[in-house]
Amino acid sequence: IIEVLLIQHHDLNTMASAQFVFYLTCLFLGEMAQMNHLNIPSLVHQDRGFLSANTGDSVTLRCFYRDDILARFYWYKQISGQKLRLISMFHKYETEATFYDEFKSNPRFTLDTEKGKNHLTITDVHTSDSATYYCAGSYSYTFELAEGTTLNVKVDSLVSVHILWGALAITTILSIFQAFIMCVILKRNRSKCKDEENIHYAALKHNKVNRSRNQRNTETECVYSGIKQ
Numbered sequence: 001i002i003e004v005l006l007i008q009h010h011d012l013n014t015m016a017s018a019q020f021v022f023y024l025t026c027l028f029l030g031e032m033a034q035m036n037h038l039n040i041p042s043l044v045h046q047d048r049g050f051l052s053a054n055t056g057d058s059v060t061l062r063c064f065y066r067d068d069i070l071a072r073f074y075w076y077k078q079i080s081g082q083k084l085r086l087i088s089m090f091h092k093y094e095t096e097a098t099f100y101d102e103f104k105s106n107p108r109f110t111l112d113t114e115k116g117k118n119h120l121t122i123t124d125v126h127t128s129d130s131a132t133y134y135c136a137g138s139y140s141y142t143f144e145l146a147e148g149t150t151l152n153v154k155v156d157s158l159v160s161v162h163i164l165w166g167a168l169a170i171t172t173i174l175s176i177f178q179a180f181i182m183c184v185i186l187k188r189n190r191s192k193c194k195d196e197e198n199i200h201y202a203a204l205k206h207n208k209v210n211r212s213r214n215q216r217n218t219e220t221e222c223v224y225s226g227i228k229q
Contacts, residue, residue, distance in 0.1 A: 052152045112224075
């Protein structure tokens, strides 16, 4: 019995030692992974986290990558609360990039794909361009998304003033046109009333002449006149 107990105690010590070595190995590997993550530079990098512009400006979102590892490069757009939308993709061994969806036929979006660069330029920016833009790169099973650049597009104050002046000018022109139409209508109504007065006067005069000529008649003659309007 004592021998069996010693064997069981030895087995327990062996299991405890194995567990201790396992935990120690996991801890060591975790520390090594963290150190490697801190020491290895990112494969894709965007130089600015925030960019502000006015409507009508041109902006360039700069993205740099390690040319010795990655082969395909992408740009994504994400509006707050929405999913990522693919803007473009190009392969470093190809000469032209591919744009997708509403960006495909939009000349405002262009790429600078020189070696080590994947810069996205947006000309004549609109308020709808306000979003976060992500640069990404991939090779085989490796895919890395950069930290992103948030673009905030504001309405230019001069543009706002021009819009207000334009709206005021249109409103003034419409008011003048309306007043002109009212004057024309009133003038026509006055002319019509004057013509009707002349018709009534002519009818009364005609009746008066008839009465003067028939004063000697013993019978009374009634004259009726009607005016059709």
